[in-house]
Amino acid sequence: MAFTKFLFVVTLITIASAGFVWEDDDDLFPGFSDAFKMPEIPEIKSLEFDDIKTHVAGDNEQYTGESKSSYSSSSTVNGKTVSSGGVSELTNDGKAVEEKVMEYKDGD
Numbered sequence: 001m002a003f004t005k006f007l008f009v010v011t012l013i014t015i016a017s018a019g020f021v022w023e024d025d026d027d028l029f030p031g032f033s034d035a036f037k038m039p040e041i042p043e044i045k046s047l048e049f050d051d052i053k054t055h056v057a058g059d060n061e062q063y064t065g066e067s068k069s070s071y072s073s074s075s076t077v078n079g080k081t082v083s084s085g086g087v088s089e090l091t092n093d094g095k096a097v098e099e100k101v102m103e104y105k106d107g108d
Contacts, residue, residue, distance in 0.1 A: 049090065057094025065092040082106050 052065035072085035086103035 052092050053090060053097055053099075055092060055094070061094065063092070063094035066090065 047065070049067055052067050055063060055065060057063040067090040068088070070085065070087045072083070074081055074083040076082075082105070084103070084105040086101065088102075089100045091098045
């Protein structure tokens with residue numbers, strides 16, 4: 001095993017000494033960067049809650065938008081743990097908008 005490690009180290013030193021060192025540190029794979037160009041990806045605008053809620057489908061457009069969100073929290077007040085949370089769901093089929101909200105709190 002020690003002899004194998006020795007051969008491995010000697011091989012690495014030989015390769016480095018033989019000029020197999022890349023001169024351009026900015027290019028990870030010299031010579032390949034021109035062959036494999038990544039296409040430009042346009043910036044994608046994120047949809048906001050109001051964008052989904054207010055969109056009206058145009059002629060010959062089929063649209064379905066959904067937004068779901070939830071939250072929860074808990075705190076300790078005077079030694080008692082109080083929890084609360086909620087869930088909201090928005091559905092827009094291009095013509096009608098339906099919004100559902102459910103909230104809870106300990107003691108309610």
